[in-house]
Amino acid sequence: MKNILVVVAHGDDMEFMCAGTIYRWVHEFEYSVYELILTDNRRGTYRLKDSEIVVLSKQEAIDAGNVLGLKEVRFANFVDGELEDIPRKHIRNIIIDMIREVKANIVLSWDPFAHGEDHPDHRVTALATYEATSFCSNPNFGTPGLYLPHFVSEAYWFAKKPENAYTFVDITETVEKKIEALLKHETQMDLTFDSLVLEAKTLGINLSGLESAEKEMRNQLIADAIRKYTAEKGKELGYKHAEQFRYEKLGMLEMVLGQEIIKPDFPPSIQAD
Ligand SMILES: [Zn+2]
Numbered sequence: 001m002k003n004i005l006v007v008v009a010h011g012d013d014m015e016f017m018c019a020g021t022i023y024r025w026v027h028e029f030e031y032s033v034y035e036l037i038l039t040d041n042r043r044g045t046y047r048l049k050d051s052e053i054v055v056l057s058k059q060e061a062i063d064a065g066n067v068l069g070l071k072e073v074r075f076a077n078f079v080d081g082e083l084e085d086i087p088r089k090h091i092r093n094i095i096i097d098m099i100r101e102v103k104a105n106i107v108l109s110w111d112p113f114a115h116g117e118d119h120p121d122h123r124v125t126a127l128a129t130y131e132a133t134s135f136c137s138n139p140n141f142g143t144p145g146l147y148l149p150h151f152v153s154e155a156y157w158f159a160k161k162p163e164n165a166y167t168f169v170d171i172t173e174t175v176e177k178k179i180e181a182l183l184k185h186e187t188q189m190d191l192t193f194d195s196l197v198l199e200a201k202t203l204g205i206n207l208s209g210l211e212s213a214e215k216e217m218r219n220q221l222i223a224d225a226i227r228k229y230t231a232e233k234g235k236e237l238g239y240k241h242a243e244q245f246r247y248e249k250l251g252m253l254e255m256v257l258g259q260e261i262i263k264p265d266f267p268p269s270i271q272a273d
Pocket of ligand 1: 012
């Protein structure tokens with residue numbers, strides 16, 4: 001049995017990047033999965049007031065977590081879009097404390113070393129999580145005396161433009177659960193949709209009817225986009241749908257003992273060059 005912690009900046013990050021894999025871990029492997037969302041998602045739409053969106057988006061994240069079977073969805077409540085302004089050690093300590101509390105064996109987050117990440121919140125989340133996975137075993141880090149030091153053995157890093165990411169997880173059976181969870185994020189899906197409409201308008205393309213698209217049509221459009229995206233990921237290995245990760249084993253014990261101790265649930269599917 002393993003415990004898993006997913007650390008993300010925004011409510012819908014996990015669903016976009018790894019929810020098909022999470023569903024498999026929960027239901028096939030019966031692992032306990034926890035999610036830590038660092039921001040309050042207030043920039044996820046411009047159709048609502050901040051005070052409304054922060055409340056609604058929390059419930060959406062909890063509903064999405066229920067679709068996937070998460071043990072807990074926790075919120076750090078930093079202002080969306082402004083993680084850069086928070087001292088990173090403060091964010092890192094929050095992550096370290098939660099890793100220790102839930103005794104996470106596996107951590108997932110944005111890849112700190114993938115280029116092409118445009119969102120500052122994702123970059124801060126990636127780096128703080130990367131540091132936390134290493135330093136949670138060091139009693140000199142984290143909130144002193146709160147929890148015992150703990151060792152994280154494995155990390156799965158995801159990215160918009162993955163690099164050195166050789167682990168492809170077959171999510172053919174779970175892609176619809178991924179989409180169902182993603183679409184729980186009503187407030188955040190508005191922005192995804194509005195951006196698409198604005199892009200079309202700017203390029204002079206007439207998406208007749210789309211602007212006034214009903215929720216159902218909007219959701220259909222997003223669901224189709226996800227299916228295409230995961231199908232593209234699966235192509236190389238012949239999976240109908242896949243999610244892609246850069247997998248990393250942490251620690252030195254395997255090297256010291258000269259034997260494989262940590263067995264990845266989803267071993268790298270492609271050999272590194
Ligand atoms: Zn995000």
